[in-house]
Amino acid sequence: MAVKHLKGLMAFAAMLMLALSCLAGLASAQGEYDPSVFTPNGVVYKFQGSFSLLMENTTVSPPFQELREGNFSLVISIFSRDQGGGYYAWSFSIYLENWYYNRPEELPEILTTVLETLGVQGVAVPPLVAVKWGTRETYFLIDFHQLKRTLQEAQPIGPESAGALASQVLAATGEVNEEVYFTNPFYIPINVGLGTELVYGVYNKTSGQQYEVYLIINDEAEVEAAGGTYAAWVVRLNAGDVADLLADLGADEDVVRAVRSTELEIDVYYDKASGWLLGYESHGHFTNTTVVERDGQLLEVNITSDVDLVLRLVKPGTVNIGGESLVERELGLPRETALALGALIMALAALWAFLRPER
């Protein structure tokens, strides 16, 4: 009898080992990242921007002054699905909450149409990129060669042909294009600290071309996002840093010089527990002089411009922000409760098994 039981136990242990080996694939590259970052669902960001551009010359009579200002507020949602082969396709929906520009007559008609469409019903973008599980490598779901052919054949004339063109573009999507990838800016590894270099880049595997920049985690902070306060890593950049990055990427010298002359501050916040992007803030201010034409005469004017862009996480969805899962956040129960509920259901099953009368 004891030998029979021993055999049974050994068989059970062997089966468990088999089950574990079947699942071994899951272990690959999971140590570095929170697994929830590869499959975000229901993640919502609010992207707000405002700008002002003042051109003036008070030394002439009458004084010259032109102000252009505007703002917008976009809601961006992220969903994902299993694409197969270790890839997870991401799709986005974009909804324009509001926008304002003090000189709407200057806007191109096509842009006004797009803005109104976004404001009325939003736009759901189909999955165009796919994340490779366990990495930040993000591939396009676009066959660029087919897309190029499609665009060469199509001759878009007006807004009415835009729909047909969009359909043709979508026909070139669907399969993971392993030729080109970029590093996903929405998450970073969790085994990082102050001074860690984060790489952001675009890579072409076929040609070997690559453009990459390294940003350093240079601060930590408590950040308010998605109705809570989370410990975050901060990547902070100023105008000099941005100019250096542009120079490294081979940007034009005038552009680099122009950026260096601005007052620019960029902060990027990543959740320490999950590595997920909590927010992005940038504030830019610059002054310059230029020449404009008034009544057929050239006039030198001063330009003062301010630009603010803020991206903030509103709903974390299925991403384990702060180390908390969606169910945990929704039910408001600690994780011990989940274990207790699992054990309770198993006990119910045991009762069902042993107390139910035999047929």
Place this chain on the structure above:
Amino acid sequence: MGSIVVSLILGLAAGFFVLEIEPSWVGGTMGVSVLGLITAAITAGLASRGTVRGGISGGLAGLLLMPSKALVSVLLAFLEIGFQPLAWATLASLLTIIGIYPLAFAIAGAIIGGITGYLVSKINKWRTRRRVQYYYYYVPVIPQSS
């Protein structure tokens, strides 16, 4: 059939909650997945009370555990953000229910569920035999009058 459905529901429910535990308690996310699968398959096997039924319900629990977890999360996320014009996103998210190592989970679930179902049926048979012996031992046999 009814037994398999009940076993499957109980297995999925137990596995779902175990997938929610803190990964550091069981050595990481892989540990959570394995524990969730084992819990789901054992629960399904227990409730099914038979080797074949346990194998089927355990296999189905293994197959559907991760997709149902993903689906519940997606539905919760929808409830959280409310309805928005998400035609593509909805389709995309619902497609999350496919994939995620389905075969490995199904095989492992079927094996564990089958073994558990087998053990439960053996224990139940042993208990029945014991009840019968107890009955014959203690209940006096009344001699029939001829």
